[in-house]
Amino acid sequence: MAKLFHVVATSARLVSRSDRRSALKGTAVITLSAVLVSLVLTSIAIMLVGERDWLSPLVLAALLPLLLVAPPLYLFSCRLIALDRYNHQLQQLAREDHLTGLFNRPHLLGMLERELALSQRHNYTVSILLIEIEDFTQLLDSYGRHTGEKALRLFADCIREKIRESDLFGRFDGAQFLLVLPHTNFDDAARMGEGLKALAGNLKLSSPGTATQPEEAVTVCARIGVASTENSGRSLNPLLNEADYALYQNRNEGREKTPPPALS
Structure with missing residues (x-):
């Protein structure tokens, strides 16, 4: 887990602050959705099984998406943004004259x-x-x-x-x-x-x-x-x-x- 967070931090440094905010916002929305889905499904399962100890399963259902979904999703978002920026720079180099900024x-x-x-x-x-x-x-x-x-x-x-x-x-x-x-x-x-x-x-x-x-x-x-x-x-x-x-x-x-x- 520590290695995963290290990779996430390294990837985040590859993109700008505004891009990191965009990646974080997208990750938060998707992770929150995953938490809600996990809680709903777990609640349904508890009711069907008739489990009396409902607190522990619900806490686990909320924590699992935070631990398993958020870090790799944020990592993927940062890498995707960095790749998109790199592709944009390549396209710009392919069509522009470096000295004047005109079309080459x-x-x-x-x-x-x-x-x-x-x-x-x-x-x-x-x-x-x-x-x-x-x-x-x-x-x-x-x-x-x-x-x-x-x-x-x-x-x-x-x-x-x-x-x-x-x-x-x-x-x-x-x-x-x-x-x-x-x-x-x-x-x-x-x-x-x-x-x-x-x-x-x-x-x-x-x-x-x-x-x-x-x-x-x-x-x-x-x-x-x-x-x-x-x-x-x-x-x-x-x-x-x-x-x-x-x-x-x-x-x-x-x-x-x-x-x-x-x-x-």
Whole structure:
């Protein structure tokens, strides 16, 4: 019995205080029900047998569920809650990008495929924006990984605040993000892309200063490639290829012109 209570105490430490309260509440309800059932059945048995000493059997009927039901049930509840929390964390890791908290590429592409299938069934347009932070490699080389990660998080948060609940947004690859716009045609998606570019151009963050390099303000700029099922059909790869090609053209046009300043 002492070993059982030790196992119960160990399992309880694996879950949070609120989860322990939930497990304890559920255990109390079920144990109380078991005690009541045990008392009723024992009372019926006493009446049928005609036993005069009814106190001892009733006390035993009340104690047995407390000793035999409550500890293993509480143990099972704690283990079940810990397992559920662990599974939730695994599911979260499977669908989220650890740095930005956005959907990661595999999960986002799966959702895009489902959206394309729905658009085929219900005959509506889906557009996508492939968004890239300009000169991100140069930013990393100049200011380091910490500033680069800070730029990615700031950029992701900025766009996330401006999109609709029905839109799908995730980190696609490195400094690239993918925004899926259901019920949006090409022209509307292009206008939204221009708005997001202007919004990104207003983002600034500080690079950490060093002994040899003072702190500087870093401007985050974006390029965007637009694609739509209006032009590419409803297959995943052609749609992504169109957006990637549009992004490639914008990248080359930017190189032919004077590139936007990385610093301010």
